[in-house]
Amino acid sequence: MKYNEESRVFTVIQFMVFSTLEFLFLYLIVALGFYYLFPRKLRNIWLLIISLVFYGWGEPIYLFLMVFTIVVDYVCGYMVDKFRADKKKAKTALIISVILNLAILGFFKYYDFIVGSIINLIPGVNIPLLGLSLPIGISFYTFQALSYVIDVYRGDASVQKRITSFGAYVTLFPQLIAGPIVRYKDVDDALNERHETVDLFASGIRTFMAGLCKKILFANVVGQLWSNIRDVPTGERTVVAAWLGIIFYSLQLYFDFSAYSDMAIGLGKMMGFRFLENFNYPYIADSITDFWRRWHMSLSTWFRDNVYFPLGGSRCSLFKTYRNLFIVWMLTGIWHGAYWNYILWGVFYGIILMMEKGFLLKWLEKVPKVIRHVYTLLIVLFGWLIFVFENTSEGWAYLKNMFGVGASGFASTADAYMVLRNLIFIAILIIACTPLPKKLFYKLYFNEFKVGKVWRVLVPVGCVALLVVCTAYMVDSSFNPFLYFRF
Amino acid sequence: MDNNEIKAPETTKKPRKKPEAEILLDRQLEMKTKTRKTDIAILASFCAFILFFGIMFFVLPDKEYSETEKRVLKQAPSLSFSRIADDLKRDLKIMTMTEEEKKAYIAELGDSYKVFSDEIGDYYADQFPFRDQLRVVKAAAEIGMLKQENNDVVFAGGYLIKKDSVTGVTQDEDGTIRDRTYEDAAETIKNNIHLLSGIEQNLPDGIDLRTVVAGRTIDIAKSKLPAVFPYEDTHADAYWSAYSGQVSADGVNAVEVKDMLKAHFEDGEYVYYKTDHHWTSLGAYYAYCEIIKSYGLTPYSLDDFTRQTFTASFVGTTFAKAGAVFGGADTIELFRYDGDTDYTTTIINGDKTTVLQGFYNQDKYRDINDKYSVFIGSDDTGDGGNNAVTTVTKNGEKRQKLILIKDSFGNSIVPFLARHFDLVILDLRTSSSDFTSYLEDPDLSHILVLYNMETFMNDAKISNAAGRIIPYYRKKSQ
Numbered sequence: 002m003k004y005n006e007e008s009r010v011f012t013v014i015q016f017m018v019f020s021t022l023e024f025l026f027l028y029l030i031v032a033l034g035f036y037y038l039f040p041r042k043l044r045n046i047w048l049l050i051i052s053l054v055f056y057g058w059g060e061p062i063y064l065f066l067m068v069f070t071i072v073v074d075y076v077c078g079y080m081v082d083k084f085r086a087d088k089k090k091a092k093t094a095l096i097i098s099v100i101l102n103l104a105i106l107g108f109f110k111y112y113d114f115i116v117g118s119i120i121n122l123i124p125g126v127n128i129p130l131l132g133l134s135l136p137i138g139i140s141f142y143t144f145q146a147l148s149y150v151i152d153v154y155r156g157d158a159s160v161q162k163r164i165t166s167f168g169a170y171v172t173l174f175p176q177l178i179a180g181p182i183v184r185y186k187d188v189d190d191a192l193n194e195r196h197e198t199v200d201l202f203a204s205g206i207r208t209f210m211a212g213l214c215k216k217i218l219f220a221n222v223v224g225q226l227w228s229n230i231r232d233v234p235t236g237e238r239t240v241v242a243a244w245l246g247i248i249f250y251s252l253q254l255y256f257d258f259s260a261y262s263d264m265a266i267g268l269g270k271m272m273g274f275r276f277l278e279n280f281n282y283p284y285i286a287d288s289i290t291d292f293w294r295r296w297h298m299s300l301s302t303w304f305r306d307n308v309y310f311p312l313g314g315s316r317c318s319l320f321k322t323y324r325n326l327f328i329v330w331m332l333t334g335i336w337h338g339a340y341w342n343y344i345l346w347g348v349f350y351g352i353i354l355m356m357e358k359g360f361l362l363k364w365l366e367k368v369p370k371v372i373r374h375v376y377t378l379l380i381v382l383f384g385w386l387i388f389v390f391e392n393t394s395e396g397w398a399y400l401k402n403m404f405g406v407g408a409s410g411f412a413s414t415a416d417a418y419m420v421l422r423n424l425i426f427i428a429i430l431i432i433a434c435t436p437l438p439k440k441l442f443y444k445l446y447f448n449e450f451k452v453g454k455v456w457r458v459l460v461p462v463g464c465v466a467l468l469v470v471c472t473a474y475m476v477d478s479s480f481n482p483f484l485y486f487r488f
Numbered sequence: 489m490d491n492n493e494i495k496a497p498e499t500t501k502k503p504r505k506k507p508e509a510e511i512l513l514d515r516q517l518e519m520k521t522k523t524r525k526t527d528i529a530i531l532a533s534f535c536a537f538i539l540f541f542g543i544m545f546f547v548l549p550d551k552e553y554s555e556t557e558k559r560v561l562k563q564a565p566s567l568s569f570s571r572i573a574d575d576l577k578r579d580l581k582i583m584t585m586t587e588e589e590k591k592a593y594i595a596e597l598g599d600s601y602k603v604f605s606d607e608i609g610d611y612y613a614d615q616f617p618f619r620d621q622l623r624v625v626k627a628a629a630e631i632g633m634l635k636q637e638n639n640d641v642v643f644a645g646g647y648l649i650k651k652d653s654v655t656g657v658t659q660d661e662d663g664t665i666r667d668r669t670y671e672d673a674a675e676t677i678k679n680n681i682h683l684l685s686g687i688e689q690n691l692p693d694g695i696d697l698r699t700v701v702a703g704r705t706i707d708i709a710k711s712k713l714p715a716v717f718p719y720e721d722t723h724a725d726a727y728w729s730a731y732s733g734q735v736s737a738d739g740v741n742a743v744e745v746k747d748m749l750k751a752h753f754e755d756g757e758y759v760y761y762k763t764d765h766h767w768t769s770l771g772a773y774y775a776y777c778e779i780i781k782s783y784g785l786t787p788y789s790l791d792d793f794t795r796q797t798f799t800a801s802f803v804g805t806t807f808a809k810a811g812a813v814f815g816g817a818d819t820i821e822l823f824r825y826d827g828d829t830d831y832t833t834t835i836i837n838g839d840k841t842t843v844l845q846g847f848y849n850q851d852k853y854r855d856i857n858d859k860y861s862v863f864i865g866s867d868d869t870g871d872g873g874n875n876a877v878t879t880v881t882k883n884g885e886k887r888q889k890l891i892l893i894k895d896s897f898g899n900s901i902v903p904f905l906a907r908h909f910d911l912v913i914l915d916l917r918t919s920s921s922d923f924t925s926y927l928e929d930p931d932l933s934h935i936l937v938l939y940n941m942e943t944f945m946n947d948a949k950i951s952n953a954a955g956r957i958i959p960y961y962r963k964k965s966q
Contacts, residue, residue, distance in 0.1 A: 022612040026542040058605050061572075062579055200520040203527035204513055206534045281507035298507070415718035422636045429633075436508055443512055446523065461529040468537050473625035476616050477639070477811060 019264045020216045022475050028055065029268075032174070036272060037197075045166040045192070048272070052172035056138070063136035066105065071168045073101050074146040078153045078167070082160035091154060098150040106143045109136055114339030138178040140336055144303055146171050149185040151307060158186040166192050175268035179261035181279035181299035184306075188274060195273035202271050206464065209267025211439075214467055216260035217474045219430055224253040226423065235398045241412040243402040245420070251385050252430050255284060258297070277302075284434040287373040288365055289353045289380055300336070304329050315358075326358070327351045337388070342396060346387040353380055544617035551615065555857040556623075557808045562614040565607035575604060595665050627812030636714055638810050645712040646815025647762045648806035649705050651722050653942040670723040673945035674730040680944060681731065683954040684937060685738035690958045692965070695932060696741070700779060701731060702767060702897050702940040703746035705806065708753045708760050727945060743782050745775040746941075761818045764804020765942065766860055769795075769821045769900055776904035779936065788907060793823040798850065802859045820859055822848055823903060831906055835866040836877040837918070842866040847880070847903045863899035864913070873899040876919030880911040890934040891926060893953055895943040909934065916949035924960045 018024065032051045039047050057064045077098035084090035116128045149170065152158040161167040170192055176183055230238065230246035238246075262279035269276045279299050286292035293301055305314075312325045327348070334347015357365075365373050383400075390396030402408050420427075432438060443449075448456045506514075516523060554561050582590055616622070630638040642649045654673045659665050681699075688697045706713075706724055713719065728746070735742045749771055752759045759771035767775070773790070780787040802818040828846050835842040842849070849865035861872035874896055890909035892898055893916060905911060912926045926932070935957075939948050 021609055022616055023608050026538055026545060026612070030538055030542045061576060199524070199531060200517055200527050203530040204516060206530050208509075210534075275513075278507040278509045281509070294505075295507075413718065414716060415721050417716045418714070418718050421716055422634065425633045426635065439508065439512070443516075446516070446526065447519065448522075457526050457529065460526050461533040464530055465533050465537055468534070469622075469625060470629055472541070472616075473622040473629070476613055476619055476622045477626040478613075 019261070019268075020213060020221075020471075020475065022472070025472075025475075033271060044272075045163070045169045048169040048174075049165050049172060052169065052174040052177060055174040056172060056177060063139075066109075066136055066139075067142070067172065070102065070105065070143065070146050071164070071171050074098055074150055074171070075161070075164050075167045077101075077150050078160055081150060081154045095150055095154045099147060102143050102147050106139060109139055111335075111339045141180050141182055142171055142177060144182045144300075145185070148182070148303065148307070152185040152189075158189040161189075161192065173269075173274075175265035175272075175274075176262075176276065179258070179265070180297070181262050181265060181276055182303050183276055183299070184303070187277060191274050197271075197273035201273065201275070205267045205270025205272075207267070207442075208270060209264050210464055210467055212260040212263025212265075212267055213471050214260075215256045215263060215433070217471045219433065220253050220257035220260055221474070221478065222426065223249050223256065223430060226419065227253050229419075235395075235402060236407055237409050238402050239410050239413050239416055240403065240405050240408045241416045242419075243399060243408065245416065247382055247386050247389075247399075247403070250389055251284075251382055252434075254385060254388075255280070255434065256430070282434065282436050284378065284381070285374070285436070286377050286381075287370065288357060288362060288377055289350065290357050290362060292377055292381060293350070293354070300333070304333055308332060322358075323355050326355055330354065338391070340391040342387055342391055342393050345393070346384060349384060349387055541617055545612070545615065548615075548617050554614075554619075556620045558805060558858055559808075562607070562610045564611055564615075565604060567604065571604070591664060595659070623811040627810060631812065631814065638812065641806055641810035642713065642717075643810070643814060644709065644714065647705065647709045647712045647760075648810050648813070648815070649709055649713065650765065650806055650809065651706065653704060653945065655946050668946075670726060674723075674726055676948075677727060677730045677945050678734040680948055680950040681734035681738055681740055683950045685740045687935075687954050687957050688740060690961045691935070692961060695935060696783070697935045697937070698779065698782060699735075699740055699742045700745055700775065700936065700938045701742070701944050702775065702938070703749060704941050705760055705765055707746055707941065708750050710750070711754055727941060731941075731944075743778050745778050748778060749774060758819075761802070761804055762815050763807035763813050763818050764802065764860060765806055765940070766804070766897060766900065768818075769823050772897075772900040773823060773904060776901050779901075779905075780908065783934070785908060788825075788904075793825050796822045796824050798822050798848070798862055799854070799859050803857070804860060820862065822862070825907070828903065830883045832881050832883075833864055833902075834879045834881075835864060835875045836879075837866055837868065837875050840866070840868055842868070847906065860896070860899070864902055865899075872896075874915045874918050875913070876915060876921065877923070878902075878911070878913040880906045880913070882906070882910065886910075886931065888933040889929050889931040890936055891932065892936050892938060894936075894938040895940060895948070897940045897943075898938045901938065905936075914953075916952045917943075917947060920949070920952050922956060924956050927957065927960055 032055075035051075036044055036047055053064060053067070056067060077094045080094035081091045081098075084094065113130050116130055120126055120128065120130075149158070149161070149167070153160050161170070170183075170185065170188060173183070227246055227249040230242050230249065233242070259280040266276045266278065277299060279297060281295040281298065283292050283296035286295050309325055309329045312328065313321055314325065315322045317325075330347045330351030331344060332347070333350070334344045337343040337346070353361075365376070386396060386400060386403075390399060398407060405411075445452075445456060446460055450456070452459070520527070550563060551561055552563070553559070582593065585593060613619075627638045631643065636643055637651075640651050642651060654668050654670055656668050657665050658668045658672055684697070684699050691697055704724075706722060707728070710719065710724075719725075734740075749759050749767065752771070752774055757770065758768055759774065760767050773793075777787040798820040800817065800819045802820050803813055804818065807813045831846055833844040833847050835844070844864070847864055848862050849867070850862055852867055852869060853859050853862040853865050856869055858869065858872055861869070863873050864875065864878050865873045866875055880902060887908075887910045890905060890911055892902070892905065892911055892913045894901075894913060895915070895917065898913065898915075902911065902913065910931070912923075914923055914926075937950070937953070
């Protein structure tokens with residue numbers, strides 16, 4: 002077994018991933034099986050139980066934190082509703098909820114970052130670092146729990162009387178660990194009464210399968226290519242390898258992240274929920290403004306509704322608009338992680354978006370489409386470069402590498418070999434970044450190709466074929482060379 | 489419901505622009521009568537698939553050992569309340585540690601550090617129904633995409649060539665554990681040569697020590713690699729220059745076989761298996777000739793042997809890693825000669841002993857995947873031919889004795905060497921028990937150390953040999 006120091010340390014916080022055999026062939030069978038065996042009344046309770054099992058699978062400790070969050074927000078939501086007539090009291094309950102949630106998030110996610118920065122800035126200060134492992138998914142479920150109290154306060158959603166249903170909403174296993182961040186008002190009705198149908202279930206399978214393929218066949222494989230390039234010591238990397246590396250990382254991140262969202266949305270549909278889409282082909286965007294309407298939409302929406310608009314959005318003085326943009330993007334950056342590079346990344350996008358709002362978009366409208374896309378992709382690429390290196394000096398060295406500084410030459414045989422043997426794979430990935438595969442699929446699905454009676458068989462057969470391939474990749478990725486070479 | 493003082497007007501005014509996927513879902517739900525049958529088929533096939541494998545996993549008995557992959561498979565982890573409690577306690581302890589403390593603590597726990605969910609994952613993957621077939625599917629998919637490789641094995645003109653052979657972990661001075669790098673491996677090579685030189689210096693007159701390090705497939709079949717291939721990055725040359733540099737620096741008595749076999753290979757001779765990391769019997773024969781010549785003796789010529797095909801459907805260790813074979817299977821030949829069944833091979837593994845007339849355990853290994861173990865293979869098929877101690881004698885005849893310290897490459901050279909010497913064959917990787925009693929034999933004239941480069945750079949256990957032999961002769965000479 003390859004010894005991965007990092008993963009060893011962080012396996013302490015383990016969680017079940019959708020793209021594992023035990024999820025697909027054990028957990029999912031039990032979860033869905035009983036879900037449909039139980040009468041409607043008990044389904045939310047079952048969802049809560051099975052989601053808690055999912056969360057506590059590898060790391061039961063933080064379940065207590067989760068239960069605490071559920072209770073606090075349930076009570077706060079209840080208070081907000083109860084004191085609706087008395088705005089002051091309602092607001093107090095809302096503020097308590099916001100403060101408590103952000104305090105928990107802040108403590109676990111940012112304590113060490115803040116204290117570490119203070120120690121660095123002011124020498125002689127002696128505050129102990131805690132080294133707490135981050136509870137998995139805390140950024141996602143905190144935002145969800147918060148959105149409930151806020152939605153109730155605003156009257157966008159009605160109060161949830163059953164704590165089990167509310168608990169099911171917060172812990173809902175499909176999107177618990179990697180989003181999308183579901184706003185309470187979007188699932189309010191479905192939580193109380195939803196209609197699981199064959200069509201929705203089948204649609205869920207298709208979405209889940211798309212996610213599974215993206216994760217196993219694309220993200221994991223291209224991720225390996227990236228980590229091979231990343232692991233090369235600085236100074237031994239060529240210019241071409243550096244560029245390819247960051248392109249591979251961009252592909253990995255998109256396929257990985259959107260795969261989780263797809264699988265979550267798919268699983269949701271299997272149980273009668275319709276979550277909103279989280280990604281809408283971000284790499285075909287023709288401006289950064291457009292990109293952020295397509296990338297991790299549930300997060301941008303959350304910040305827009307709960308930070309940007311309350312601050313006044315763009316309907317105030319120019320200065321305030323830019324200030325609001327800046328605040329939102331800085332928070333977006335921090336949300337992604339407690340390291341300086343994430344803040345830098347957020348601010349980077351904040352500045353680009355301000356520029357686009359100010360003048361760039363008008364210019365872009367005049368130039369050919371190709372240039373708009375190249376411009377967008379380049380900005381995104383450099384964005385990911387900031388994003389991926391938590392150690393900013395490492396990122397800086399990599400950036401210099403891309404422009405020949407400290408590189409071991411322009412290209413090498415290793416680069417050529419890597420490109421040649423991955424040519425088809427990369428081509429598939431690029432096509433998969435566009436809506437083309439889905440369009441073709443639906444043409445087939447709606448029988449617009451007029452292929453005769455076969456079309457009914459083609460889709461389910463294709464589905465099983467993909468399942469076989471995905472299972473094969475899951476089975477073989479476990480190959481364990483350390484044990485094997487006994488002789 | 490008029491409590492939306494902080495709600496901005498924009499949310500209600502602009503209807504949300506629906507992404508493609510949601511529009512398509514709406515459209516599908518509108519057309520559901522048309523697609524209903526397809527939907528039912530999708531639903532049924534998906535559920536049938538996960539149910540089939542999910543149930544088969546429980547129905548099929550767990551296997552202990554994979555024949556195809558030649559490795560022990562993970563078994564079901566036991567789950568008990570005390571284990572959950574212990575894990576929780578451990579994790580709570582780790583939670584309150586700083587990063588450095590965590591690393592140190594986990595390093596200290598070593599192999600006993602197990603996470604239940606990890607174990608379940610490994611167990612599922614290893615015991616998954618139709619695992620072998622699914623691995624072939626993956627290999628086919630990789631080859632179909634013209635990736636030229638699967639699991640770091642290159643498909644090179646019928647040959648399966650492993651790129652990298654560094655294994656294991658090492659601990660730095662500051663306590664961090666990390667994967668060994670090629671530099672560590674080169675260092676190990678040098679250390680091993682150095683240890684061997686130490687042994688050589690401490691041997692009394694009349695005992696000859698010689699070292700043979702055979703090439704790996706990548707060293708021999710380099711010419712089969714794709715035209716564009718980063719051979720440099722495999723560090724193959726670095727290992728060999730570390731080896732030969734140290735050999736000449738320490739003046740170690742080494743027999744060169746790698747370049748010799750490479751030349752034979754490039755002449756089109758079948759000296760290395762295509763699907764296995766070992767040399768063929770022919771390859772072993774050529775190596776034997778070099779060794780015997782270096783002793784000043786005359787090796788038997790090829791005509792002195794009858795080549796018997798043991799199997800023509802051998803798929804070996806590199807196949808096990810690659811998951812598929814596209815250049816056909818291998819043939820294992822046995823180089824027989826008159827009277828070779830008069831030799832007695834005694835295999836000792838702990839308290840289990842196997843006695844063979846001749847060198848081949850044909851009956852045991854004919855129907856087993858691990859066919860290379862036909863060479864001095866013990867009756868316990870799990871052990872294969874890597875026995876702790878094997879002795880070979882000829883009909884009670886008294887001959888000079890050679891101690892062979894070897895890895896599995898040595899197994900197939902035994903039939904040749906046995907024609908000249910009585911043999912004591914030690915596999916130090918299998919057992920670290922004391923073997924000095926064999927040094928007391930007055931007929932002992934040769935010690936031959938024979939490894940392939942892969943073992944030699946990883947875990948050749950030369951230090952065990954040095955640790956036994958050097959003190960033995962020092963004590964004797966006092």
